[in-house]
Structures are given as structure tokens and as C-alpha cells.
Amino acid sequence: MLDIHQLKVLTEVARTGSYTAAAVSLGYTQPAVSYQMRQLQQAVGTPLVVKIGRGLRLTETGRSLVQHADAIFSVLRAVDQEVSSLVARGGGLVRLVAFQSSCVTLVPELIARLRERRPGVRVTVTQAEPVEARHQIRTGEADLGLLCNWENEDLPEGESTMRREELMTDRRCVLMREDDPLAGQDTVDLSELAGRDWVMESFRDRFLAACTNLGFEPRIAATVDDVSAIQALVASGLGISLVSEMALSAHVAPGLVHRPLRHWPRRRTYALLWPDMAAVPAVVTVLDEIRAIAAGMRDPASGPRD
Known part of the structure; x- marks a missing residue:
């Protein structure tokens, strides 16, 4: 019989x-x-880690056991959540981790709906980029995540054993002043923007690579990770920016317009959780509301232009 505490040590x-x-x-x-690891390896009957220089590497058996351990911990967390929900008569706490633009669109609407319809269900929110969000879900720091990736990307590592539910897609848009020479176009190609000054987020590797492929290096005038600050700086004339359509659906500052970027993959927004968490009443309630909100935001391309 494997010891749960030893499995916790192994995963750490x-x-x-x-x-x-x-x-x-x-x-x-x-x-x-060291003692817990020795005991676990003796119980399994084979090494779980090997030394590589000054570090350690999991053996194939070790990797398999970690995957099973993650699933076991997920079941235990689901049981804990379900019991809490039963005690609260249908209520409960759901720890949600979400990426930035969903925190100004999907999440506020979610909280408003829960307050009106299911006041017994409480939600705490942590903003995190998808890599960190995925880690929080795997380790049980979060019960449910809102993550995103590009439609031409493969399934991210670490999600194969979890439940992933596609919610919606949105486009990458060029944010500019309404008096910009390109504001009259329906869409904008990145090649048209060589020589411009940019207000960009910290995470911009894909953007920089695309510019390099087109033969130019963008002039970064500001690095800002807050949507409101980006809009204020663009409005001031410091530069143009690339912003997700989802983030812009919440608010566009006066004097600004946005145009979809041509030949750029759509971004997929999806919910991520352990399968066992999908049976917890409070988590089901939150996920149902998120689905409904996303359905109302789906296919933003059909919406009106600025």
C-alpha cells in the first residue's frame, strides 16, 4: 500500500x-x-529518481507515479470540496485562477451572476499567466482555471490527464488613435506597421518573432502589463499596441479604435480542471456560468465595428 505522505514528498x-x-x-x-523517498522506493521495488550531476531526474516509473499521485490528490481535493459544499447546502468556495483579459471580462460577469443567482457559492480569484495557472491547478492551489493559447499550438504539456473545455476564441487587434492613418481600414497587416512605436506587454515573444520574419525590429516605447495603462499611453500618442479582442470588449478609451490583425491565429480561451472536480457542485455551478458568459461573447467578429 502506497503512503499518501510519501507520494506528496515525491511530487514535491x-x-x-x-x-x-x-x-x-x-x-x-x-x-x-530522504527517508520518505527511501521508504517509497522500497515499497515500489525500483528507483524513482536518479542523480544527474547536482540534480535529480525522475525515472520512467517515477514519472508515472507522479502522474498517478496528481490524480489521487485531485480526488482528495474533490472529496473535500464536495463535503464542504454539502455542509454549506449547495454553497462552497471555488478557487479560480485566470489570465489577465479574462479578469476584466469573464470573471466580473461571473461574480455578478453568482451574487444574484447563487450567493452560497463563493469565488476567490488569482490572476496568472497560463503556465503558472496550469501549475496551480495541477498542485491543487486552484480548483478551476481560465487559460488561453493560440489555435495553431499543440496541447500544452501537463494537460493530457486533465479536463479541458473550449469556451471561445478571439482575435489579436491593433489598438491605435482614431486619427491614425490606418484607422480607416477594416483589418491591418503587421507588415504595414514597420517603423512604428509600440506600447507592448512583457510577454511578446510571438510578436517579436513575427516582426523579425517580416524583416523589421519594432521600436518598443513602453512595456506595460495593464490594459488601462496601455490604452492611456496609446491615447497619448506614445505608440500603437496589440491587444486581445476580449480585453477590448470590456472598455475602449475615447479617441481609440482597434482593428483585427490579419494573418494572425485566433486565441482560444478554455477552462481547465481535474476531472474529479467536475463532480463538485460549487465547481459545476461556476463552470456552467462561465460557459453561458462565454457563449454570449462568442464570435466577436460578428459584432459592430468602431
Whole structure:
């Protein structure tokens, strides 16, 4: 019989890459972690980690066991959530992690709907980029996530054992002043924007690579990760920007317009959770409301132009 505490130690060793770091994270001593790992490896009957230089690497058996351990912890969290929901007579707490633009569109509408229709269901929200959000869901720091990726990308690593539900897609748009020479076009090609100044977010590798492929280097006038600040700087004339259609659906500052960027993949927004969490009443309630909100925002291309 495998010991749940030993499995927890294994998953933390896998996450941190060393016994010492795992001990710090778990609040154990390093010898205690080593002892738990020895006991687990003896119970399994084969090595689970091997030393590679100063670090550790999971064996094939170790990787398999970590995947099963993640699923086991998910079941335990689901049981805990379900019991809490039953105690609260249909209520409960759902820990939601979400990317930036969903935090100004989907999430506020979600909170408003829950307050009106299901006041017993409470939600806490953490904003995080998809990589961090995925980690929080895997480790149980969050119950449900709103994540995004590009439609031409493969399934992100680590999601194959989890439940992924597609919600909607949106486009990347060029945000500019209404007096910009390109504001009269229905769409804009990136090649038309060489030589312009840009107000951009920190995460812009895809944008920079696309500019390089077109033979120009964009002049970054400002690096800002807040949508309101981006709009204010664009309105001031500092530069143009690329912003998701979802973020712009919440608010566009006076004097600004946005035009879809041609030949750019759509961004997919999806919900991510462990399959067992989909049976927890409070999580089901939140997911149902998110589905309904996303359905109302779907296919923004059919909406009116500025």
C-alpha cells in the first residue's frame, strides 16, 4: 500500500528538482525527505529518481507515479470540496485562477451572476499567466482555471490527464488613435506597421518573432502589463499596441479604435480542471456560468465595428 505522505514528498521532489528544495517547501528536514523517498522506493521495488550531476531526474516509473499521485490528490481535493459544499447546502468556495483579459471580462460577469443567482457559492480569484495557472491547478492551489493559447499550438504539456473545455476564441487587434492613418481600414497587416512605436506587454515573444520574419525590429516605447495603462499611453500618442479582442470588449478609451490583425491565429480561451472536480457542485455551478458568459461573447467578429 502506497503512503499518501510519501507520494506528496515525491511530487514535491519532482517539482523542485532536489531533496533539499523539497524539504524547504514542505517544511521538513532534508533527512526526513530522504527517508520518505527511501521508504517509497522500497515499497515500489525500483528507483524513482536518479542523480544527474547536482540534480535529480525522475525515472520512467517515477514519472508515472507522479502522474498517478496528481490524480489521487485531485480526488482528495474533490472529496473535500464536495463535503464542504454539502455542509454549506449547495454553497462552497471555488478557487479560480485566470489570465489577465479574462479578469476584466469573464470573471466580473461571473461574480455578478453568482451574487444574484447563487450567493452560497463563493469565488476567490488569482490572476496568472497560463503556465503558472496550469501549475496551480495541477498542485491543487486552484480548483478551476481560465487559460488561453493560440489555435495553431499543440496541447500544452501537463494537460493530457486533465479536463479541458473550449469556451471561445478571439482575435489579436491593433489598438491605435482614431486619427491614425490606418484607422480607416477594416483589418491591418503587421507588415504595414514597420517603423512604428509600440506600447507592448512583457510577454511578446510571438510578436517579436513575427516582426523579425517580416524583416523589421519594432521600436518598443513602453512595456506595460495593464490594459488601462496601455490604452492611456496609446491615447497619448506614445505608440500603437496589440491587444486581445476580449480585453477590448470590456472598455475602449475615447479617441481609440482597434482593428483585427490579419494573418494572425485566433486565441482560444478554455477552462481547465481535474476531472474529479467536475463532480463538485460549487465547481459545476461556476463552470456552467462561465460557459453561458462565454457563449454570449462568442464570435466577436460578428459584432459592430468602431
